[in-house]
Amino acid sequence: MKYGDCTFREIQEAADANWIVILPTGCTEQQGLHLPIDFDTWLAGELAEAISTSATRLNATNSLVLPAMSFGPTPEHRGFGAGYIDVPQRLHEELVVAVLQSLADQGFARILIWLGCGQHRLAQAAAKFTAELGSKINVFIPELPYQGVWEMLVGPNLPGGHADAFATSLALARHPTSVRTDEISFGDFTIPDWSDPHLDLSRHSTAGSIGDPTAASAELGVQLWEALVAAGTKILVDYDLRTRSGQEAPVAIPNIYESTAPVKD
Numbered sequence: 227m228k229y230g231d232c233t234f235r236e237i238q239e240a241a242d243a244n245w246i247v248i249l250p251t252g253c254t255e256q257q258g259l260h261l262p263i264d265f266d267t268w269l270a271g272e273l274a275e276a277i278s279t280s281a282t283r284l285n286a287t288n289s290l291v292l293p294a295m296s297f298g299p300t301p302e303h304r305g306f307g308a309g310y311i312d313v314p315q316r317l318h319e320e321l322v323v324a325v326l327q328s329l330a331d332q333g334f335a336r337i338l339i340w341l342g343c344g345q346h347r348l349a350q351a352a353a354k355f356t357a358e359l360g361s362k363i364n365v366f367i368p369e370l371p372y373q374g375v376w377e378m379l380v381g382p383n384l385p386g387g388h389a390d391a392f393a394t395s396l397a398l399a400r401h402p403t404s405v406r407t408d409e410i411s412f413g414d415f416t417i418p419d420w421s422d423p424h425l426d427l428s429r430h431s432t433a434g435s436i437g438d439p440t441a442a443s444a445e446l447g448v449q450l451w452e453a454l455v456a457a458g459t460k461i462l463v464d465y466d467l468r469t470r471s472g473q474e475a476p477v478a479i480p481n482i483y484e485s486t487a488p489v490k491d
């Protein structure tokens with residue numbers, strides 16, 4: 227269920243029933259020459275809704291999905307000159323914590339943050355928030371399944387990371403009219419150090435893509451989507467099983483983008 231579709235009484239009933247709330251965080255940034263700048267936002271929001279629906283249909287767990295946050299830190303895209311809304315890291319953390327506090331004040335005790343951008347770093351802020359509230363709330367930032375699903379379906383040998391065949395395939399499957407197919411091309415790029423705090427993607431790609439978007443297809447996008455929903459459903463159901471009794475200690479698990487694992491920005 228979408229949080230925004232509910233009345234305040236329905237939301238209170240969900241809190242009283244210990245439903246999970248999913249917070250998708252998107253961002254607004256360039257996505258190469260062929261994809262619109264809202265890709266990360268619609269992907270995070272639509273995937274969270276699909277995962278929630280899937281878990282409900284399995285009678286596994288109930289959850290509410292908040293509207294995807296459209297803006298976040300995206301300084302690595304400023305070098306392209308346009309197509310970004312860059313929110314400072316501190317402000318982004320404060321906004322997310324304000325959302326968490328509002329949910330906690332309403333009685334929600336379990337919140338899953340689904341990161342929509344590879345450069346969002348919220349684990350430290352979430353951990354501080356849970357520590358302050360103690361056993362009253364549990365916040366979970368899962369390791370996202372994007373890289374694992376990609377390697378399962380395609381393999382590890384096709385390099386990527388941003389506006390690549392992964393993103394382009396999903397866009398062709400889910401929002402085909404948004405893709406500028408005549409602009410899809412294999413441009414010059416180098417794989418950046420994603421952990422670089424001063425990352426500037428314009429130094430690694432003239433077209434804005436990191437990877438080969440020409441390998442994309444709508445058929446692959448459908449396969450990716452189905453696999454992502456299945457993997458995300460497992461993440462949600464597992465989280466529900468671990469926390470349903472309220473016995474698990476508050477936790478904010480670092481996400482894949484704060485490790486050395488390959489990323490998809």
